[in-house]
Amino acid sequence: SDDYKLVSKKWKVKPTSIDLGDGIRIEDGSMAIIAGPCSIESEEQIARVIQHLKENNIKMMRGGVFKPRSSPYAFRGLGLDGLKWWYEQAKAAGIKIVTEVMQVSQIEEMVDYVDIFQVGARNTQNFNLLDELGKVDKAVMIKRGISGTIEELLQSAEYVFSGGNEKIILCERGIRTYERASRNTLDLNAVPILKSKSHLPVIVDPSHGIGIREFVPQMALAGVMSGADGIIYEAHENPEKAYSDGQQTLNFQQSALLAAQIRKTFALR
Numbered sequence: 001s002d003d004y005k006l007v008s009k010k011w012k013v014k015p016t017s018i019d020l021g022d023g024i025r026i027e028d029g030s031m032a033i034i035a036g037p038c039s040i041e042s043e044e045q046i047a048r049v050i051q052h053l054k055e056n057n058i059k060m061m062r063g064g065v066f067k068p069r070s071s072p073y074a075f076r077g078l079g080l081d082g083l084k085w086w087y088e089q090a091k092a093a094g095i096k097i098v099t100e101v102m103q104v105s106q107i108e109e110m111v112d113y114v115d116i117f118q119v120g121a122r123n124t125q126n127f128n129l130l131d132e133l134g135k136v137d138k139a140v141m142i143k144r145g146i147s148g149t150i151e152e153l154l155q156s157a158e159y160v161f162s163g164g165n166e167k168i169i170l171c172e173r174g175i176r177t178y179e180r181a182s183r184n185t186l187d188l189n190a191v192p193i194l195k196s197k198s199h200l201p202v203i204v205d206p207s208h209g210i211g212i213r214e215f216v217p218q219m220a221l222a223g224v225m226s227g228a229d230g231i232i233y234e235a236h237e238n239p240e241k242a243y244s245d246g247q248q249t250l251n252f253q254q255s256a257l258l259a260a261q262i263r264k265t266f267a268l269r
């Protein structure tokens, strides 16, 4: 296609490896596990999540401090203060931070505290944001748009790559279809297709993909078998009390079990 070039395998045959330091990588054939709450809620919550991640040898933590909520009255995140508390604790624990950036003005204030900038599904085609992320020296994880095609996701990655930042991770998180029995339709077809078209690593988000807690683990494992290079899922000490997305969030016991199952399933691949 003429619509993207640099992110294609035709341009670069060698798979792109995202090196986050401390021996932590997301790359072709890796099984990165990224877990954590939908929203960062308090210093105490951060501490409990980090403890859980350490107990399960999970090296990357997700969490939103700037939250794109469908309703303006919903919890919209702790902002930069929350990110700074998180950074202090994550750094001490050797855990990497994955968090969403929603607008250009936030990049500069966040950049020193972030390991992977997440571009949310509602911002996949925010081309100004993508342009600016092309100039930063941090990894960028781009989620597939709410109703985005695979090609549009690759074009979004092309914005970042062509701006000079090659540290890009693609994320399948489900798309909006006519089906209402699940929150989104997790399109696992996208994984082998993206991997065949692009040299960039691909991860799967089963939490937003199905939106139903009890089915998240099996869709995560399906994601592993689809050829993903990592899984990102939501986990919280008490999902019923989570400030956002509790209905699709695993408790720590479920998360521990899933992390073990992901590793076992990956070994079978």
Ligand code: PEP
Residues within 6 Å of the ligand: 038, 064, 068, 119, 120, 121, 122, 143, 173, 208
């Ligand atoms: C999230 O990761 O919590 C999130 C808002 O994801 P998405 O952009 O995929 O809806």
Ligand code: MN
Residues within 6 Å of the ligand: 038, 039, 208, 234, 244, 245
């Ligand atoms: Mn969420």
